[in-house]
Structures are given as structure tokens and as C-alpha cells.
Amino acid sequence: MSILEVKTLSMHFGGLAALSNLNLTIQEGEIRGIIGPNGAGKTTLFNVISGVYRPTSGHILYMAGKRIDGLSSSKIAKMGIVRTFQRTALYHDFTVLKNVTVARHLQTKENIFGVLAGTFKKMEKEYVKKALEIIEFIGLGHLKNELAADLPHGHQRALGVAIAIACKPKVLLLDEPLTGMTPTEKAQMIGLIRKVHQQGITILMVEHDMRSVMELCDYISVLDFGTLLVEGTPDEIQNDENVINAYLGTEDLVTVCTSS
Ligand SMILES: Nc1ncnc2c1ncn2[C@@H]1O[C@H](COP(=O)(O)OP(=O)(O)OP(=O)(O)O)[C@@H](O)[C@H]1O
Ligand SMILES: [Mg+2]
Known part of the structure; x- marks a missing residue:
């Protein structure tokens, strides 16, 4: 089909x-x-x-x-239909976990400003839980608290895939x-x-x-x-x-x- x-x-x-x-x-x-x-x-x-x-x-x-x-x-x-970019698009000063959690959040909530203005701890637990599952699946579990900017290139690209996966x-x-x-x-x-x-x-x-x-x-x-x-x-x-x-x-x- x-x-x-x-x-x-x-x-x-x-x-x-x-x-x-x-x-x-x-x-x-x-x-x-x-x-x-x-x-x-x-x-x-x-x-x-x-x-x-x-x-x-x-x-x-x-x-x-x-x-x-x-x-x-x-x-x-x-x-x-979700894409990754020829050059990686990440929030470089967010952690791995926060990047994926925000992506998950944006998939269900329209307003990016609300998400970015809100504090991280206010984000619903379920988004964090799901983001952690995705990060483990992608193989970045041990790096969840690292800043995206500090990851080597291969891991940044893998994070790009994790962000895409978060968008279901x-x-x-x-x-x-x-x-x-x-x-x-x-x-x-x-x-x-x-x-x-x-x-x-x-x-x-x-x-x-x-x-x-x-x-x-x-x-x-x-x-x-x-x-x-x-x-x-x-x-x-x-x-x-x-x-x-x-x-x-x-x-x-x-x-x-x-x-x-
Ligand atoms: N926004 C744009 N404005 C004007 N021209 C564009 C724009 N985007 C792409 N092009 C032109 O369209 C053509 C196709 O570009 P495209 O980026 O799709 O190629 P590509 O196959 O992805 O190449 P590469 O393998 O180098 O990434 C090129 O001539 C490019 O310069
Ligand atoms: Mg191209």
C-alpha cells in the first residue's frame, strides 16, 4: 500500500x-x-x-x-510526516533530555513560546517520561543531562533523530x-x-x-x-x-x- x-x-x-x-x-x-x-x-x-x-x-x-x-x-x-535537517537543528543550550521533551511537547501543544517560557520542571511528567524512553531507545540514555552543544557530531545527529521520533x-x-x-x-x-x-x-x-x-x-x-x-x-x-x-x-x- x-x-x-x-x-x-x-x-x-x-x-x-x-x-x-x-x-x-x-x-x-x-x-x-x-x-x-x-x-x-x-x-x-x-x-x-x-x-x-x-x-x-x-x-x-x-x-x-x-x-x-x-x-x-x-x-x-x-x-x-517528520523530517530531520541536512544540518542538525537542535537547541544547543538545552540538555539532551530537554531537547526531546520540548519536541514531544510541541507535537501536542501549539505554542512554542508557552513551552519555552515555562520552566522545565513545570512540564508534565509524562512528556519527560516518554522523552526518556526515546533517549534510551536512541542510545543516548547515558548523555541525557549533557548540553546538546557539548555532544560529538554523531551524537548530535542521533539527537536530531530522537527529536524527530518524539514527534511520532x-x-x-x-x-x-x-x-x-x-x-x-x-x-x-x-x-x-x-x-x-x-x-x-x-x-x-x-x-x-x-x-x-x-x-x-x-x-x-x-x-x-x-x-x-x-x-x-x-x-x-x-x-x-x-x-x-x-x-x-x-x-x-x-x-x-x-x-x-
Ligand atoms: N530557497 C531557494 N531559493 C532559490 N533557489 C533554491 C532554493 N532552495 C534550493 N534552491 C536551488 O534549487 C536547486 C536544488 O537545490 P537542493 O538544495 O534541493 O539540492 P540537493 O539535491 O539537496 O543538493 P545537495 O546534495 O547539495 O544537498 C539548486 O540549484 C539550489 O540552488
Ligand atoms: Mg540537499
């Missing part, structure tokens, strides 16, 4: 077509890789799906055909979750993505690390210049001449070729 459908979607910035007549169907429960060279439109796709931008034209259908294009990002998040996603959009990570951090994040997926969450992942994309994803959509170049299983994509050509001259090509 499809959970998300993108239909003839276009997003123009002035004269630039960042997305052009794009069609995608995501099945419930899959891990879908979205790849493509720099500037292909991957982040723009996430921005449009998550309501940051209203598309220039086209539709986005979610769960049994409900149209979500044009809805606000908070409404879309409440419906269960049905579909999780991960924008370059492995970027800038050491091999150990990458392995931990891949394990974490698998664990999140096992909870029944559908995952869309934009990522340049081809080896990890091939390892994790059930199916891959390749974007190039805002259009869909090709779709297929990891095996099909690695051996597709159009994909290799699209990556010509980029470092990613080396990984594409050596991982096959």
Missing part, C-alpha cells in the same frame, strides 16, 4: 526549476533512498513534502489519498543523516535507522554515501536536475549507465563503482 505519492510536482525559484514534473510513490514500510548529484533537488523535495514550501504545481497525497501540498509544516508534522512520525524524512561522520558514527547511525524502521516507520533518506544507501534502502529514486532519472533496487541502480553518467566528475562516482 502506498503511504506517500508525489504527482507531477514542480518547484520553481524564479527561473530555476528545482523540481520539474516529479512523480514518486512510496510504499508503506519501505526505506527509500533519494540520491542524485549536488543541486539535483533532493532537499527541495523534502522541503515541499514537509510543507516548508508550497509547490509551484502538482500534488502530494498521503495515506489513502489525502492531499497535503500547501498545508503548513506543523500540520504536516502532526499528521505524521509515520514517515521520517532523513536529509543526509551520515554526513560528516566517522566510520564508527556511520555504523551506529545505520543501526539506529534500522531500529527506527523496525518500529514500523517508513523512511525516506537523502544521502551521498552510496555504500550506506545501497546497504540500507529497499528501493532508490535518482534525481537529476529536478527530474526523476531512474528508479530501481540497489543492484539495478549501481549498474545503471545513466546513474553513473549523472555522477561523472563527482566524488560519489568512485563509491558507486567500488561498491558494486
Whole structure:
């Protein structure tokens, strides 16, 4: 059953077509890789799906055909489509626990100012309890009282995932979750993505690390210049001449070729 459908979607910035007549169907429960060279439109796709931008034209259908294009990002998040960012978005001077608790709170209460103005100890116990469960699940339990700013990069990214989980996603959009990570951090994040997926969450992942994309994803959509170049299983994509050509001259090509 499809959970998300993108239909003839276009997003123009002035004269630039960042997305052009794009069609995608995501099945419930899959891990879908979205790849493509720099500037292909991957982040723009996430921005449009998550309501940051209203598309220039086209539709986005979610769960049994409900149209979500044009809805606000908070409404879309409440419906269960939650994203992480290419650069981590955290409250750096909050602890790990407070970051996740606030995210949980915001999911159910509209007003960010009320949450931020209120003292932490006034927050309902249940939010803290649930946040602690999520932090344990993500593997950051031992760091719950650390300031987000003091965490190493890999743990900050994991905290970004914890914050997203706190928003109760049905579909999780991960924008370059492995970027800038050491091999150990990458392995931990891949394990974490698998664990999140096992909870029944559908995952869309934009990522340049081809080896990890091939390892994790059930199916891959390749974007190039805002259009869909090709779709297929990891095996099909690695051996597709159009994909290799699209990556010509980029470092990613080396990984594409050596991982096959
Ligand atoms: N808000 C914006 N205003 C104007 N142009 C934009 C905007 N956002 C994206 N673009 C342009 O749209 C195109 C697609 O950008 P996008 O960030 O979606 O690419 P990407 O595939 O995520 O690239 P990368 O792999 O480098 O992250 C680029 O040419 C970019 O400069
Ligand atoms: Mg991007």
C-alpha cells in the first residue's frame, strides 16, 4: 500500500526549476533512498513534502489519498510526516533530555513560546517520561543531562533523530543523516535507522554515501536536475549507465563503482 505519492510536482525559484514534473510513490514500510548529484533537488523535495514550501504545481497525497501540498509544516508534522535537517537543528543550550521533551511537547501543544517560557520542571511528567524512553531507545540514555552543544557530531545527529521520533512520525524524512561522520558514527547511525524502521516507520533518506544507501534502502529514486532519472533496487541502480553518467566528475562516482 502506498503511504506517500508525489504527482507531477514542480518547484520553481524564479527561473530555476528545482523540481520539474516529479512523480514518486512510496510504499508503506519501505526505506527509500533519494540520491542524485549536488543541486539535483533532493532537499527541495523534502522541503515541499514537509510543507516548508508550497509547490509551484502538482500534488502530494498521503495515506489513502489525502492531499497535503500547501498545508503548513506543523500540520504536516502532526499528521505524521517528520523530517530531520541536512544540518542538525537542535537547541544547543538545552540538555539532551530537554531537547526531546520540548519536541514531544510541541507535537501536542501549539505554542512554542508557552513551552519555552515555562520552566522545565513545570512540564508534565509524562512528556519527560516518554522523552526518556526515546533517549534510551536512541542510545543516548547515558548523555541525557549533557548540553546538546557539548555532544560529538554523531551524537548530535542521533539527537536530531530522537527529536524527530518524539514527534511520532509515520514517515521520517532523513536529509543526509551520515554526513560528516566517522566510520564508527556511520555504523551506529545505520543501526539506529534500522531500529527506527523496525518500529514500523517508513523512511525516506537523502544521502551521498552510496555504500550506506545501497546497504540500507529497499528501493532508490535518482534525481537529476529536478527530474526523476531512474528508479530501481540497489543492484539495478549501481549498474545503471545513466546513474553513473549523472555522477561523472563527482566524488560519489568512485563509491558507486567500488561498491558494486
Ligand atoms: N530557497 C531557494 N531559493 C532559490 N533557489 C533554491 C532554493 N532552495 C534550493 N534552491 C536551488 O534549487 C536547486 C536544488 O537545490 P537542493 O538544495 O534541493 O539540492 P540537493 O539535491 O539537496 O543538493 P545537495 O546534495 O547539495 O544537498 C539548486 O540549484 C539550489 O540552488
Ligand atoms: Mg540537499
